[in-house]
Amino acid sequence: MCGIVGYTGFQDAYDIVINGLKRLEYRGYDSAGIVLENGNKKLEVEKTKGKVDDLVNISGKLKGVAKIGMGHTRWATHGVPSDRNSHPHLSNNGKIAIIHNGIIENYDTIKTMLTEKGFTFKSETDTEVLVNLVQYFMDLNSETDFPTAVRYALNEVYGAYAITVMHEDFPGVLVVGRLGSPLAIGIGDKEYFIASDASPFVEFTKEAIYLEEGHMATISLENGVDIRTINDNSKIEPEIQKLKLSLEQIEKGGYEHFMLKEIFEQPKSIHDTMRGRLLVDEGVIKMAGIWDHVEKFKNANRIIIIACGTSWHAGLIGEYLIEEYARIPVEVEYASEFRYRNPIITDKDVVIAISQSGETADTMAALKLAKEKGAFIYGICNVVDSSIARITDAGSYTHAGPEIGVASTKAFTAQLTILTLIAFKLGKHNGTLDNTSFMSLIAELDLIPKKIEEVLSTTHELVKNISKDFVKSTNFLYLGRGYNYPAALEGALKLKEISYIHAEGYPAAEMKHGPIALIDENMPIVIIAPKKGHYDKIVSNVQEIKARKGKLIAVVNKGDQQVSEMADYVIEIPETSECFSPILASVPLQLLAYYIAVYRGANVDQPRNLAKSVTVE
Secondary structure, X not given: OOEEEEEEOOOXXXXXXXXXXXXXXXXXXXXXXXXXXXXXXXXEEEEEEOOHHHHHHHHHHHOOOOOEEEEEEEOOOOOOOOOOOOOXXXXXXXXXXXXXXXXXXXXXXXXXHHHHOOOOOOOOOHHHHHHHHHHHHHHHOOOOOHHHHHHHHHHHOOEEEEEEEEEOOOOOOEEEEEEEOOOEEEEOOOOEEEEOOOHHHOOOOOEEEEOOOOEEEEEEOOOEEEEEEOOOOOEEOOOOEEXXXXXXXXXXXXXXXXXXXXXXXXXXXXHHHHOOOEEOOOOEEOOHHHHOOHHHHHOOOEEEEEEOHHHHHHHHHHHHHHHHHOOOOEEEEEHHHHOOOOOOOOOOEEEEEEEOOOOOHHHHHHHHHHHHOOOEEEEEEOOOOOHHHHHOOEEEEOOOOOOOOOOOOHHHHHHHHHHHHHHXXXXXXXXXXXXXXXXXXXXXXXXXXXXXXXXXXHHHHHHHHHHHHHOOOOEEEEEEOOOHHHHHHHHHHHHHHHHOOEEEEEEHHHHHHOHHHHOOOOOEEEEEEOOOOOHHHHHHHHHHHHOOOOEEEEEEEOOOOHHXXXXXXXXXXXXXXXXXXXXXXXXXXXXXHHHHHHHOOOOOOOOOOOOOOOOOO
């Protein structure tokens, strides 16, 4: 959940680290810090509560002093955001510095042992325990070198981590390790980069090593990258990969925020998700991950979809899609609850994991349990070579491109696109979706990117103006039926995440079973009411809302009359098949959340208490 950057080479390490931290700030932004090895081979540390810009304000004197260093931007786990809890942390002797992403679950036991040995602690963090454990192993035996001491320490801890460590007696050396949290090593010309993802070094090199689970590496200009297993020190030959990420993809491109840019990228991201998979002229869907294992799906007792947050909402829509078109039973589970309720899983089950980052800790833990039980594991994620991509038996990348805004937008609609392709592919193979319906549906799916372009062009300014009327609202209710009930949940989540307005999503029919008590002239209600599906029932729900003077924002199809006449605000989207309506309806709801947040002065790309990739439980 935190951002790690490291560098050794010929450039100014301060600039590399600070600029890298700014690119990783989406991973955590309640504190930041930097450590450099100066010309006297001594460690210099600056750290502070706040954002990377706050770190820049106190650390400018370090510019130009070092060619090696590392930095950290934090999302707090152990200990409140504060200067002393910020990373890097130093060992008691002041010679070892560490930055860490993850959680050391047995830190308290180790801390007790170290305290008994005379170690003292300045922070409340689990990370300071780990750096002192490294010192302990070096003190224990004078012949134990730095990388070996790190390995010994990592063998004593359990939990999740990505770490980078420096030692002033081992100048020019960075030691990194990984278990459950991502870490990439950029390979340049006489320089090396460390980062939680490739964005901090994309303009310097197109070659990277993605450190595997349970591996560590010692990195220096003299000896290059030496990769070993943490448990037994076996040497590993590195696999160097070519980066597809470009600098343009991780810049705002003239938009005020990354979130707005990513909302407007959805026609392209959905097209990229379908490219090479949806071949309308040939009347086929090509998905190797499904086709190579199609009998696993066809013969499954059930499909279990595991996800968190926005991905869980995508999974709910996936349940509707797969059950309707492929006629396979589907259950959707919160990954965070799944493994703790002793679930019944067999080798006849197929488990689909959905994660934007491919690193979500809860989802990874649930997958490991499902794999142990013999289930077939299929992954849907956006990040190539991520942890979930590696653990699954097969899967599909969404190809949405980098998503920097913490609140997911284009990754969500790309996930829906993949789930739609899977449902149609399985339905055609199983014979539950006849050829005429299949051809009609894929032709309509092929038009969705153009229809999103239409939504963006016709609703952008309208939604921007509507948003001004709700800046002071304190509660919202989002309603939908059928496929659009999960879309209502997602719309409410977007508003909560970035504007800090309390919002709830409900099936519209459930409104009268409790939530209707909240409705008065001060309650804004967003209702998704396309003509396809349950329109007559939605009309009845709208009448119930207006009878209680609720402020109604209606998302309707172009030309709608009944709901539009009763609504206070009307947002029109093109007509489409019911199963595609959540994709189109989500776009104006994203814009609504975005502009309400902007007008409230919220930090849209970095909402409080959140981070993009949740790599801790």
